[in-house]
Amino acid sequence: MSEIRNLICIGCPMGCPLAVTLEDGGVSKVEGNTCKRGDAYARREVTNPTRILTTTVPVRGGTSPTVAVKTAGEVPKPLLLKCARAVKNLTAEAPVKAGQVVFKNICGTGVDLIAVKDVERGAPEAASKR
């Protein structure tokens, strides 16, 4: 049984339309690419697509009401929404330091969620106006 999957390459502005042939669970052929990067992207994208998740977490007692966070590594693409939902129930306590782990092993991926910014302790300026 073979299956063809169509992708658009993200390597450069060319955006080559790629046709990837899957046979017995493996990639047997990549067509449509004009360079090696396209071939590598197609193979990775159909077998194990991964993404970095970036989102925010509410902060209690900080100078800013939120802190931006990211996964320290890439997580499987099918788990993106699940991971984003898991983060929604979190709250961080100020102060938060950039690089600090906010959530360990998100959704069993083995990847930690880390802060990308410092948030100091104090009253949020914006909150006082609300």
Added chain:
Amino acid sequence: MERCDLAIIGGGPAGLAAAVAAREAGVQDILILERDRELGGILNQCIHSGFGLHTFQEELTGPEYAGRYAAKVRALSIPYLLDTMALELSPERVVTAMNRERGLFQMQAGAVILAMGCRERARGSLNIPGYRPAGIYSAGTAQRLVNMEGYLPGKEAVILGSGDIGLIMARRMTLEGAKVHVVAELLPYSGGLKRNIVQCLDDFGIPLKLSHTVIDIQGRERVEGVTLAQVDENRRPIPGTEERYKCDTLLLSCGLIPENELSRGAGVELNPVTSGPVVDESLETSVPGVFACGNVLHVHDLVDFVSQEAEAAGKSAAGFLAGKNTRGRRSIALRAKDGVRYTVPATVDPNRMGEETIVRFRVSDVYRNPTIAVSCNGEILLRKKRMIVSPGEMEEIRLKKAQLLARPDIQEITIALEAAK
């Protein structure tokens, strides 16, 4: 009146990189004026990753990229004022500014670097008919509300414009639990990066409708829906193609415009194509001692190039302050032609330039396999082949000092596209 050697207006990526470069080039007395509550500018709300691949050879989020430059500014003890709005700049380089602590104050600067960035095109300049209910935001405003203030502006959204901020916000709203119904783009192609179309729309099954626009907005108090229609080659809606979407939010991502109110007040000459100052090879504007860099000069795609440009502006300003880099008599005009819309800089002085000068520009349409040709008096100075060029991707060529000095009689250099046959 207070004095400072170098006043930098704007503490975003351009202002920070310019400050660091100026200090490293020997300018001691620098002051950065920033209107927001922290340094870093728009990067603070760009929490997605993809910044810094050129500068740091790694993929950073916006706050991380900004954080690295802010740390350099602090390590060099460069003074900055936050929550401080620059209100006016005079041709004599007097900066008028205000903040809550000092009220209104003026400062005479030896040199000024304009680094105010850009603004989004607002609904008022888009001519969208319909009511004016709540729920219509520029994509960047929504980005700030979600990422920095912790508010989700709506639950069901339609996005007009497929610029990168619109695409990024389609994903961001989806991750926060909102439903993004569609992204409509007036042009037959997207100005956004391919990577963003795939990872922000395709990943979440959000349709992109090219050659479509919003022809009506419904709702009196709050947006209740919008009507999209397909447009013809003259960008006019085609009757019979209307589709109604129920939604509570409309985000607009329809282009960025350099923010040059201060420059205009100082009498700085602006280029109508870029809406940014006309600058020479030293990034000096028509007002001596006033330099410009980053998105206030022309809108960039990548922050890495903003930093690079800002470093050049910082060095030029340092040279000007040391009396070593004043405008000379010779100036070669750079003329954009055949598919090239503009160039930054607009002129070069071969005596004043460094060993080479980077010339950046945008093209007017998508061309496959074109050649960028740089010529003067019918002689080709440089040819650069490209697989593809598009309006959404800034291009560059490098002019060599030696090549220009060897031709003492040239008045003008032409930069043009030779499209593939």
